[in-house]
Amino acid sequence: MRCDRLAARLGVSELYIKDDSVNHPTLSYKDRVVSVAATRAVELGFNVLACASTGNLANSVAAHAARLGLECCVFIPDTLEAGKVLGSAIFNPTILTIAGTYDDVNRLCTQVADRYGWGFVNINLRSYYAEGAKTIGFEIVEQLGWRYPKHLVSPVAGGTLxxxxxxxxxxxRQIGLVDGELPRVYAAQAAGCAPVVHALDTGLEHPEPVRPNTIAKSIAIGNPADGYQVIQSVKATGGRGAAVTDAEIVDAIRLLAETEGIFTEPAGGTTVAAAIDLIRRGAIPRDESIVVCVTGNGYKTAEVVADKLAAPVRLSRAFKDFEAWHESRVALA
Ligand SMILES: Cc1ncc(COP(=O)(O)O)c(C=O)c1O
Structure with a gap:
């Protein structure tokens, strides 16, 4: 989506949102990766589809398993938002909430995959899962009319995307559908969980694991499986990292909604806030094309903005009450 109103607020000339907040069927980028992994799970004969998840992945695995008639077991930390848990529960999988961080959940699932041979989309099916994420790159080029943008901002958690x-x-480019230079690619993380940004800033090849502390729970992964690949990719394109505070994430969620009508969750707030930060610092020039990836939906994480929004105006059914309210508003303006 070309986003001229947001662009005007940021003082840039050509800005696009790659909008996976309305990706189907479960409203996050994870439907891309699960689609490929679940298809392969069927081909390989797995009976149980499973995952270690920060929420969105569990939603998508549960939906795909329902559609395919597979048994489903999703593992999540016990601190997720209610909307994320409900978004899995509706498909009736077995949900195991684990006392610990995502990194603890992931470690447990690695052991389960080894012992029980279930099809974990992001563990023993990870190579297929990762292929599905390429479709965001394909679509960006196609939707821009077969050209690259100059700059691209992506969120980073486990580092698949x-x-x-x-x-x-x-x-x-290899098959001749586009030419020119790759965009500079920027890694966006929440300051409360930024192992990859920290590694980029300090010249580490492998991120140092951290203990997450952020409202951006979907991207709160302290020990990213593909951190090394993220660092290599960012460096190869001449990009960099950007870490943003929880307050900046909430402000960015609201700004994107108010200017473009897109309601994202904290992962999308993180990329928008990172873009704002990179533009302000001059890392992204104001007159070049920018694509910001928005990878999840805000309805699942209502609690991060609920107490910050204007309350509805309460009126009786009487027309005179409406008139009185309208007059007081005109007087205030
Ligand atoms: C909405 C959303 N965006 C981005 C990510 C990060 O993706 P990756 O683990 O591929 O870095 C996740 C999940 O981890 C997510 O749920």
Whole structure:
């Protein structure tokens, strides 16, 4: 989506949102990766589809398993938002909430996959899962009229998405569907969980694990499986990292909604806030094309904005009450 109203607020000339907040069927980028992994799980004969998840992945795995008639078991930390848990429960999988962080959940699931041979989309099916993420890169080029943008901002959690966007962009050039230079790709993380940004800033090849502390729970992964690939990809394109505070994330969620009618969750607030930060610092020039990936939906994480929004105006059914309210508003203006 070309976003001229948001662009005007940020003082840039050409800004696009790649909007996966309305990706189907479960309203996040995870439907891309699960689609491929679930298809492969069926081909390989797995009976149980499973995942270690920060929420969105569990929603998507549960929906795909329902559609395919597979048994489903999703593992999540016990601190997720109610909307994320409900978004899995509706498909009636077995949900295991684990006392610990996502990184604890992931470690447990690695052991389960080894012992029980279930099809974990992001563990023993991870190579297929990762392929699905390339489609964001394919679509960006196609939707821009078969050209690359100059700059691209991607969120980073486990690190599947960002390197596969870059791979998708490269593959289209290899087969002759686009030419020119790859965009500079920027890794966006919440300051309360920014192992990759920290590694980029300090020149580490592998991120140092951290203990997450942020409202951006979907991207709160302290020990990213593909952190090394993210760092290599960002460096290869001449990009960098940007870490943003929880307050900046909430402000960015609201700004995107108020200017463009897109309601995202904290992962999308993180990329928008990172873009704002990179533009302000001069890392992204104001007169070049920018794509910001928005990867999840705000209805699942209502609690992060609920107490910050204007309350509805309460009126009786009487027309005179409406008139009185309208007059007081005109007087105030
Ligand atoms: C909405 C959303 N965006 C981005 C990510 C990060 O993706 P990745 O783990 O591929 O870095 C996740 C999940 O981890 C997510 O749920």
């Amino acid at each position: 960002l390197p596969r966007i870059v791979r998708g962009l490269r593959e289209l």
